[in-house]
Amino acid sequence: MVLLHGVQSSRLTWWRIAQDLADLGWEVHRLDLLGHGDRAGLGPDSLSMEALAADVVDQVPGPVDLLVGHSLGSVVALTTLGLAPNYCTAVVAEDPPGLSGPGSLSDVADGIVRLVAQTRADPPTARAMALKENPAWSLVDAENAVQNRLKLDVERVTRLLRTEPWDLPSLVARCPVPVHLLVATRDSALLEPVRTAVLELLPDDRVEFIDGGHDLHRERPGLWLHAFLELARRYVPPIRPTEPP
Numbered sequence: 001m002v003l004l005h006g007v008q009s010s011r012l013t014w015w016r017i018a019q020d021l022a023d024l025g026w027e028v029h030r031l032d033l034l035g036h037g038d039r040a041g042l043g044p045d046s047l048s049m050e051a052l053a054a055d056v057v058d059q060v061p062g063p064v065d066l067l068v069g070h071s072l073g074s075v076v077a078l079t080t081l082g083l084a085p086n087y088c089t090a091v092v093a094e095d096p097p098g099l100s101g102p103g104s105l106s107d108v109a110d111g112i113v114r115l116v117a118q119t120r121a122d123p124p125t126a127r128a129m130a131l132k133e134n135p136a137w138s139l140v141d142a143e144n145a146v147q148n149r150l151k152l153d154v155e156r157v158t159r160l161l162r163t164e165p166w167d168l169p170s171l172v173a174r175c176p177v178p179v180h181l182l183v184a185t186r187d188s189a190l191l192e193p194v195r196t197a198v199l200e201l202l203p204d205d206r207v208e209f210i211d212g213g214h215d216l217h218r219e220r221p222g223l224w225l226h227a228f229l230e231l232a233r234r235y236v237p238p239i240r241p242t243e244p245p
Helices: 011-023 049-059 072-083 106-121 123-133 139-151 154-163 168-174 194-201 221-232
Strands: 002-004 029-031 066-070 090-094 179-184 207-210
Touching: 002 011, 002 072, 011 029, 011 139, 011 221, 029 049, 049 072, 066 072, 072 090, 072 168, 090 221, 106 123, 106 139, 106 154, 123 139, 168 194, 179 221, 207 221
Parallel strands: 002 029, 002 066, 066 090, 090 179, 179 207
Antiparallel strands: none
16 A cells, blocks of 8 residues: 655655554555655656656555545645556545635645744644644654655645645546545645535545544544545455564
């Protein structure tokens, strides 16, 4: 399986989920998107969703069983299937952003610029604020969030948000493999009217509402893992965990 993070994050965000899945027998690939983490300085001068998606295929050519994306990573995952229709068996989208277009994301981009500037000016305070604002996070999650902001290519990533619109319902409708949604019950990025449009495209058994905020895999990792394993059984034969030495 391949795990794709959200905006201003990195592969580090999946540390707990990846460890648990590996212990359960999965081969897990956590990728950094262009402009983020260890790939912050890579790629074209102007990023696009297609460039991010093509870089996913370059890093892990596939095919893989499941492609999982959180937030912006969900949009990249769906775009990847447009470039490589046989890349995976199914897509899992964790709280995908229901905002689209340069205008609707300008505030998001402005917020990232401010948050990164504050973090770089005072990392310890940023770490403390991350824990205060996300009390269910671990210390590792807070430290990773700080490191992700320190590495972020702010200029290219925020330009991507301001200038690269996406149409989430169209991406879901055109996806050549089944799409599953893990949707947060509060602070969800899947906002109206896009929310209704996407939910109308999918049968009820492909939508799971999880009691938590936008970062479900960090806030409610147990519920995330339970939901994921239930849907994964539809596409992947049962995996026997490797016996410890």
